[in-house]
Amino acid sequence: MDFMMNFPFITIVLSLFSSVIAYALKGKQARFVSYSLLGICSLLHLGVLFYNLTGDGYFVYRMGHYDAPIGNEISAGLLEPFFALLFSLVMLFSLLGGAKRIFSDLEEGKYKLFYVMVNLVHAALAALAYTNDIFTGYVFIEICTIASCALLMARSHGKSLVAATRYMIFSLMGSGLVLIGIILLYSITGHLLFPQMYESVQSLWTSGEYRIPLTVAIGLLVSGLAIKSGLFPFHFWMPDTYGTATPAASAILSGVVSKGYIFFLLKLVFRVIGFEVFVSSGIQSVLFALGILGMIFGSVSAIRTNNINFMIAFSSAAQIGYIYMGLGLGTKEAVISLLFQILAHALTKPMLFLAASKLSDTASGAQDFASLHSSAHDHLFAGLGYSVGALSMVGIPIFVGFVPKLFFAMAAFGHGLQTYCVLIALAISTILNVVYFLRTLINIYSPPTRKVTRRHFVFQTDRLFCVMMVLMLVVNVALGLCSQPVVNLFDAGFDLFLFVR
Numbered sequence: 001m002d003f004m005m006n007f008p009f010i011t012i013v014l015s016l017f018s019s020v021i022a023y024a025l026k027g028k029q030a031r032f033v034s035y036s037l038l039g040i041c042s043l044l045h046l047g048v049l050f051y052n053l054t055g056d057g058y059f060v061y062r063m064g065h066y067d068a069p070i071g072n073e074i075s076a077g078l079l080e081p082f083f084a085l086l087f088s089l090v091m092l093f094s095l096l097g098g099a100k101r102i103f104s105d106l107e108e109g110k111y112k113l114f115y116v117m118v119n120l121v122h123a124a125l126a127a128l129a130y131t132n133d134i135f136t137g138y139v140f141i142e143i144c145t146i147a148s149c150a151l152l153m154a155r156s157h158g159k160s161l162v163a164a165t166r167y168m169i170f171s172l173m174g175s176g177l178v179l180i181g182i183i184l185l186y187s188i189t190g191h192l193l194f195p196q197m198y199e200s201v202q203s204l205w206t207s208g209e210y211r212i213p214l215t216v217a218i219g220l221l222v223s224g225l226a227i228k229s230g231l232f233p234f235h236f237w238m239p240d241t242y243g244t245a246t247p248a249a250s251a252i253l254s255g256v257v258s259k260g261y262i263f264f265l266l267k268l269v270f271r272v273i274g275f276e277v278f279v280s281s282g283i284q285s286v287l288f289a290l291g292i293l294g295m296i297f298g299s300v301s302a303i304r305t306n307n308i309n310f311m312i313a314f315s316s317a318a319q320i321g322y323i324y325m326g327l328g329l330g331t332k333e334a335v336i337s338l339l340f341q342i343l344a345h346a347l348t349k350p351m352l353f354l355a356a357s358k359l360s361d362t363a364s365g366a367q368d369f370a371s372l373h374s375s376a377h378d379h380l381f382a383g384l385g386y387s388v389g390a391l392s393m394v395g396i397p398i399f400v401g402f403v404p405k406l407f408f409a410m411a412a413f414g415h416g417l418q419t420y421c422v423l424i425a426l427a428i429s430t431i432l433n434v435v436y437f438l439r440t441l442i443n444i445y446s447p448p449t450r451k452v453t454r455r456h457f458v459f460q461t462d463r464l465f466c467v468m469m470v471l472m473l474v475v476n477v478a479l480g481l482c483s484q485p486v487v488n489l490f491d492a493g494f495d496l497f498l499f500v501r
Contacts, residue, residue: 002051004047004048004051005051005059005061005076006061007044007045007047007048007051008044008048008061008074008076008080008081008084008126008130009061009063009074009130010044011041011044011045011084011126011130012123012126012127012130014037014040014041015037015041015119015120015122015123015126016119016120016123018033018034018036018037018119019116019119019120019123021033022034022112022115022116022119023112023113023116025112026111026112027103027108027111027112027115028111029112030111030112030115030116031095031099031102031111031115033115033119034095034115034118034119035092035095035096037119037122038088038089038091038092038095038122039092041084041088041122041126042085042088042089042092045081045082045084045085045088045126046081046085048076048080048081048084049078049081049082049085052076052077052078052081053078053489057077057078057492057496058075058076058077058078058496059075059076060073060074060075060132061073061074061075061076071193072132072133072136072193073131073132073133073193073194074130074131074132075130075131075132075194076130077493077496077497078489078492078493078496079263079339079490079493079494079496079497080129080130081129082489082493083129083259083263083342084125084126084129084130086256086259086343086346086347087122087125087126087129087256087259087260087346088122088126090251090252090255090256090346090347090350091118091121091122091252091255091256093251093350093468093471093472094248094251094252094255094350094354095118095248095252096464096467096468097247097248097251097350097354097464097465097468097469097472098246098247098248098249098251098354098357098465099248099464099465100462100464100465101246101247101248101357102114102246102248105155105246106154106155106246110154113150113154114151114154114249117147117148117150117151117154118147118151118252120143120144120146120147121144121147121148121151121252121257123140123143124140124141124143124144124147124260125144125256125257125260127139127140128140128141128144128260128261128263128264129260129263129264132193132194132195133192133193133194134182134185134186134192134193134194134197134268134272135182135186135192137264137267138175138178138179138182141175141178141228141261141264142175144257144260144261145168145171145172145175145228148167148171148253148257149164149167149168149171151245151249151252151253152164152167152241152244152245152249152253154245154246154249155244155245155246155249159240159244160244160245162240162244163237163240163241163244163245164241166237166240166241167237167240167241169237170227170228170234170237171227171228173224173227174223174224174225174226174227174228174234175224175228176224177220177221177223177224177227178220178221178224178225178228179224180220181216181217181218181219181220181221181224182221184213184216184217184220185197185201185214185217185221185272188200188204188210188213188214188217189201189204194267194271194272195271197272198271198272198273198274201214201272201273201274201277202274202277205274205277205280214277214281215281215282215283218273218277218278218281218283219281219283221265221268222265222269222283222287225261225262225264225265225268226265226287226290226324228258228261229258229259229261229262229265229320230258230316230317230320231287231290231291231294231320231321231324232290232291232293232294232297232298232317232320232321233290233293233297235294235298235314235316235317235320238254238313238314238316238317239305239307239309239310239313239314241253241313242254242309242312242313242316242353244309247353247354247356247357248354250309250353250357251349251350251353251354252350254312254313254316254349254350254353255345255346255347255349255350256346258316258320259342259345259346262320262323262342263342265327266327266335266497267497269327270497270498271497275330275498278330279330284327284328284330285328286328287324287325287327287328288324288325288327288328288329288418288421289328290321290324291321291322291323291324291325291326291327291328292321292325292421292422292425293321294317294318294320294321294324294325295318295321295322295325295425295426295428295429296318296321296425296428296429296432297317297318298314298315298316298317298318298319298320298321299314299315299318299429299432299433299435299436300432301314301317302314302315302318302432302436303432303435303436303439306368306369307367307368308356308359308360308367308368308369308372308440309353309356309360309367310367311436311440312349312352312353312356315352315393315433315436315437316345316349318429318432318433319341319345319349319393320345321429322338322341322404322405322408322429323338323341323342323345325338325408325422325425326338326341326408326411329411329412329415329418329422331411331415332491332494333407333410333411334408334411334412335494336407336411336487336490336491336494337404337407337408337410337411338404338408339490339494340403340404340407340483340486340487340490341404341408343400343479343486344392344400344401344403344404344479345401347400347472347475347476347479348389348392348393348400348401348476349389350472351385351386351388351389351469351472351473351476352385352386352389352390352393354385354465354468354469355382355383355385355386355389355469356382356386358379358381358382358462358465359372359375359376359379359382359383359386359444360372360375361379362375362378362379362382363375369439369440369443370443372440372443372444373443373444373446373447373448374444374445374446374447374448375444376444376445377445379462381462381465381466381469381470382465382469383444383445384469384473385469385472385473386440386441386444387441388473388476388477389476390437390438390440390441391437392476392480393433393437394430394433394434394437394438395430395433397480398477398480398481399476399477399480400475400476400477400479400480400483401480402480403479403480403483405426405430407487408422408426409422409423409426412426
């Protein structure tokens with residue numbers, strides 16, 4: 001076995017070990033541990049990606065000395081290290097961009113605990129990306145849930161505690177459904193590793209045995225992960241969750257945590273259940289309908305709110321709807337589109353939340369639109385970052401958010417009634433996106449209409465945030481202009497998902 005095959009396992013263990021180390025240190029030292037962890041793990045994920053690109057494209061790492069069904073496995077193709085790399089980089093950018101607010105929003109005794117939870121979230125996301133065992137996936141789903149709630153509660157604010165409680169309730173509801181689904185699926189198949197479960201599910205479905213219990217198990221797994229990722233109508237925890245946390249936590253939760261659950265769901269659909277069985281169960285059609293409803297009603301909720309953070313949070317619900325709509329379409333083109341949507345959303349939402357926090361700071365913390373008038377002039381880099389993020393979410397060409405919308409439209413053709421549903425939903429959602437993002441842009445560049453104590457920021461006082469905004473902006477535009485290499489990688493990675501067991 002090449003040493004490079006150890007890298008996925010090392011990233012998970014290193015993240016867990018770093019959590020212990022960070023807890024034993026002081027706040028700024030714990031911060032350095034988290035920065036170092038995310039930087040090192042990004043390099044390891046990148047190494048795995050290049051190893052598979054230049055080699056066989058896929059490998060399985062056996063944990064311990066036992067083969068299936070007793071042993072445990074980690075697998076890595078092209079999609080697994082790519083999204084693990086995405087998660088690490090977005091978390092690092094979010095921490096760097098929101099570093100100043102972390103130390104102003106949290107009590108001193110909670111600094112190190114915040115970074116402990118960041119390390120645990122990274123361990124969970126890496127495990128969800130690489131694991132080849134369904135129960136291991138559930139264990140790290142729970143770790144991610146607990147750590148995410150702790151990130152919310154780190155801020156000593158009454159609204160944050162209420163938001164964390166609501167988030168915990170919805171998350172535990174989703175986790176419970178996932179656990180019941182795993183138990184039911186295990187009782188039917190007798191396996192926990194993905195390849196063996198896939199073979200058993202295909203055999204049972206073909207023979208006609210246990211079709212109803214299998215459908216129930218699939219429905220439970222999908223429902224649980226859909227709740228945790230914020231699919232309509234289970235998205236109402238998002239505004240309080242994303243809107244009251246410290247900006248770095250909001251960026252991490254909206255940018256990567258929900259995407260980790262979705263990526264794990266994709267692994268279950270294509271590597272455990274099999275897409276033909278998934279379609280035959282009828283659950284695909286339900287996800288298609290809920291995805292379209294999420295695209296529209298998430299945007300309607302965003303229009304109705306007068307709080308910039310709540311607006312961005314409701315926008316996340318709409319963007320999650322795109323992903324589930326693509327899964328409901330079910331073609332290879334639609335899956336590649338939803339993978340690019342995950343990428344675009346993971347890169348753009350943290351930029352919006354971080355920029356919105358600085359715009360709010362210029363108005364002494366106010367988040368209503370009237371108070372934010374002229375805030376983009378008071379903090380030029382925040383205004384620039386928010387503008388690029390907003391234009392990307394609307395789907396303006398040259399920005400990364402335009403690419404998945406174009407691909408969704410192209411993937412919709414040839415599906416009869418679904419074609420019209422997708423095209424109409426895309427048109428309505430885009431118009432609604434323009435309404436609420438354009439309203440925000442007009443407000444933050446308009447002259448003040450009320451007396452608010454204003455603070456003017458310059459580059460020297462907020463250097464790290466400004467650098468992160470420029471970096472995220474460059475990445476956004478670069479992927480918007482040069483998307484084809486990533487599309488080719490998704491194409492090859494999806495083939496491995498389907499045909500390599």
